[in-house]
Amino acid sequence: MSVAWGEPALPGCAGCGRAFAAGPAGWWRFAARCAACGVRQGPSPWWTVPVGALAAGAIAASLAGRGWVLAAGLLLSVAGVLLVAIDLAVQRLPDPIVWRLAVAVAVLLAVAAATGGGWPAYGRALAGGAALLGAFGLLALLTGGQIGLGDAKVAGVAGLLLGWLGWGAVLFGGLLALLLNGVVAVVLLALRRVTWRGSLPMGPALLGGVLLAVVAAGGLAQVS
Template identity: 75%
Template structure:
């Protein structure tokens, strides 16, 4: 069995594992801006264990009162498995570019959970992702991917950061600066494959967010002046764009 096929087969399992670990981490980080991570159960106030045991646990229920902490693993696990599996299948053979995309796919589940809970994307996570993705793409460039593609990736990240940052200012905060920063990170792997994919991924994100808004309006879950977290749509748009380019890569070759 080749390395590429092994990565493709194992990626859904890895995504599922990260999805199972997501609820407790999301619970602890789903706090208003400027506040420290949660240190205990919001229901019974029992403290969480210190160290890694208080963060990395498959069971996201309070050991004292049994209340669920964070989002349901019934959606974080399958979303993690599907997003990682699709990414690996689409970008099989892309080496370090695949590694960067897989990192975004598993971290995206955590960011989605936090954004849905408190409508913010924590800067420490987003900036660490930016550094990691830039480093992985630099390895891809150094091992045969080409520095022109790397320069385009950095340029695309800066461009999406600027465009969505301007949109945030023009909409009076309806689109958050955290969304703009995430768009900048997602722009890097999209830009690696060319500017058309950058535009396609950004438009997909806006379209998906609009469709969700229409559905929620029809169900009367939000009002006309309400707003939605943009992070999940940005992540889904980038994933779908990468899947599309993955389908086209064999034909292009």
């Protein structure tokens, strides 16, 4: 999936052209390096593994005892690491991953509602997802591409989980994502790594803000 927008997905190794396995087997058998030529095909596990473990651990600690809501949070954290890696590589958040993640999170939260979580919470989850999708979609139009529609779609998915936790989590997660992205932009501008007309991948800041909002909301719920 790590190709620029509009380009077809890679059918095989970028180095030697060895074809990936077809269908789901191509995911399950995927390795960080090509078995034939040794060229790296994916992000380094030296950062994805600890970041993924940290994110999943924080979600597990914050949503402990919440059953299907915890499952939705863990799924979002694991898929989030994949999305961050792709966004850092090519500034893209692929629809095939995002829409499947949206369906899975919505289904898990529906099961949570049906098994005791309450349908009002599920309705708030859907509203939270729609709110962040609309807010970031509007920002994408107003900023001329500084925030992409892919960012808006991921914000909508994250809004499902944040909405379940409450409107405070939705607001905090959205604002924190923008704040983190702004801080990163200022630092990179100061270091002359980007220009004023350049663009940054927002996926890391967006998903990082969501993670912190979930942790904060889960901590407040445990205190109360």
